[in-house]
Amino acid sequence: MTESINSLSENQVVLEADKLTKRYEDGVLALDALSFTIKSSEIYAMLGANGAGKTTTINLFLNFIEPTSGEARVMGIVTHKEPLLAKEKLAFVSENVMLYQNFTAIQNLDYFAKLGGKKNYTRDDYRDVLLRVGLQEEAHNKRLKGFSKGMRQKCGIAIAILKDAPAILLDEPTSGLDPKAGYEFIQLLDNLRSEGKSILMSTHDIFRAREISDTVGIMNQGKLVMQAGRDELTDKDLEQLYMKYMAGHMEAAA
Amino acid sequence: MLKLIIFKELREIIGSAKFVATFGVCSILIIMAFYTGIKNYHTGIQEYNDSKTAQLQQFETVTEWGYVTSNKVFLSPEPLACLVMGVSNDIGRTATVDGGSLPFIDESTYSEQSVFAVFRFLDLEFVFQIIFSLFAILFAFDAVNGEKERGTLRLSFANSVPRANYIIGKLTGSFLALVVPLLIPVLIGMAMLPLMEISMTNSEWARLVIFIVSSLLYLGVFLTLSVFMSCLTKRSSSSFLFLLVIWVFSVLIIPRASVLIAGNSVEVPSLNSILFQQNQMEEKNSLEYSKRSNEFFQKLMLERAKNGNNSQETADSYMAKIRNFHEKLRVEYDQKVEAFVGRLYEERHNKQIAQQRLAFNISRLSPASLFTLVSSTLCGTSIDLKNQFYENAASYSKSLAEFIKDKTGYTIGTLPMSLFNQNSQVQKKPPEPIDTGEIPEFMYQSPELSTVLNAALPDIAILVLFNLIFFCCSFLAFLRYDLR
16 A cells, blocks of 8 residues: 555655666666665756666666666665565656557546556546646547647646655656646646655756756766755756766767 | 456457457458358258259159169258368269269369359358457557557556566456457357258357357467567567568468478379279289180190090080189289279378378468368368268268168169160069159268367367467566566
8 A cells, every 4th residue: 555645754765776776788887876865845856868877767766677786765665676565655757658549538547546556536536636737628538649748748647646656756757848838847746746745857957957856966877976955056057067067978978 | 456457458459440440340251251151051052952852853764773873962061061161162062872882972062163262252260260360460469569669568567566467467358358349240140040040950059169269269379479479579560570470371371381291291192193003913914814824724735635535524624624713813813903902092091191190280380270170170171071971972872782782682783684674574564663752861970079079179279278378478578578
């Protein structure tokens, strides 16, 4: 059973990476002793270029891959040791939410909610959550075939909300969204934070990361090269830092 | 959890436009196969009855039973044989029996109506073999890798879903999603049988049901294979391509290749070559016969000259000796030829059986061939049909011979010519025509249910085995599948 958010104490560590390392079979070191903690009611943004190790980190939390060394923990549960138990406490929104194209938005919500162990939701619950994420009512009973990326993304976040897990993993959730949809999404994350959720978000979007995150980590070639709290950064600082590390990455690559 | 995944799979497949279109076409084909099968059966029955009546009519004016010796018997159409034709149209359906020599089976239906050999009827076995396999591939080629491509696999496994449950649910759901709708036209077709006045025995119903269960097993093979391939390949387009190649091999290449390989591995002597060897043997025997006759005659002449007795009595005794010698020699050579030809035929038969066995064993690598073997065995249209018809005709020939003996007092082959030459007899009153109703009727006895089942069970078991193997392979491949 998913532990209720209300039972989480303030500042309790929900997501934790402890010297998390992943070396693939082809020898590529995707993640090198990554460590961070995310507490309840906290949003952590991982910034970095493609191949920096952001998605690998999320995959390790979801146990899609096993770490070479170190541990990823969700509320103290080591994900590769007790994956099913850990996943009960995780919700996930991918970069490009596709869902089942022949199902309506509500049918998709119903399936994934039940898959996440929530069997008592009614149609009204689904309607409410879809309205909450900003999906207009006339779209609720339409098949996902005709949905835009923004609409599908809203369904994805609705599924994550329905799961009511203490931790949410977001893999580049705002990529491809128009400015309005991006803004609405940020508002939604803010609401979820205020409900006590811990959010780990991988993104390329420096400004949104700065706008919403409590902590920003910059990753480069599998390493966490910088980590700073929101109060420590101005927009300008973050952009400069990011460009600096990316330039370093480019030089290293050259 | 399992139920949820099964229902999701059912809903996803049945709700797709692809399914609606394919299901519509399949339903039409299945119902059409039943309809044409039933129509063919009625036509076959009509032709069968007409042939029997015509056969009896030719004896209506006959006044002597001796004329009934040359009779024709017909292979009656059977309902299941009309649904699964097998070899029934490729073998002759008429045999000539004369109560003495071996029955002679006439040419096949296709030799008379060759257009049907070019454009064969669409029977149920063909529809199931082609449609069910393609149907399974079309809906399961992207069962796993397609979900990965669409991103739903990652989303599903972001929840606490055991992999075993997921793959079992997926396989079960896909199977039910394809089987349940396909059973609808099949049941409609089955209902058409009594509605269109086809009477079937309990044994025939049982065989039909087992045939349908076998077709579902056949569908299961391609379904589990498709899921397995979708676990092995990263892209759904790759798994589709591989499955298409496997389908072509299974349905088109292996069955034909098996016959070619068996034909090259086990050479069966032709009937002409046996006839040629028989002629050679007879020629050789004839020379030997002449030589031995001459030797004997010369020996006898020398003996007679030595004795110097030329009385009539002695001449008769010598003639009797010559007759006896010739008779013994003729019997000896006849037996030799008979034994030699018998051996050749037996050898040919054994080689045919070996060739057939080899071809079938190789073809069993293909689920499509297995299904063909199972369905034709269950519906009584396998390669054994010709032998069964032949044996039935031979057995009828014996009973006809006994009947003629009862009526005339003579065995066939020893009937005196007077029996056929009515004018040579002094007619006291005009002879009465024979009662054709008394002629024993030929009834083709299809094999018993237990016999058919025993013959089909090994192939059904292999179909089950294929299902289990591909199921386990899918299961194991998915446990190691990269979900990213």
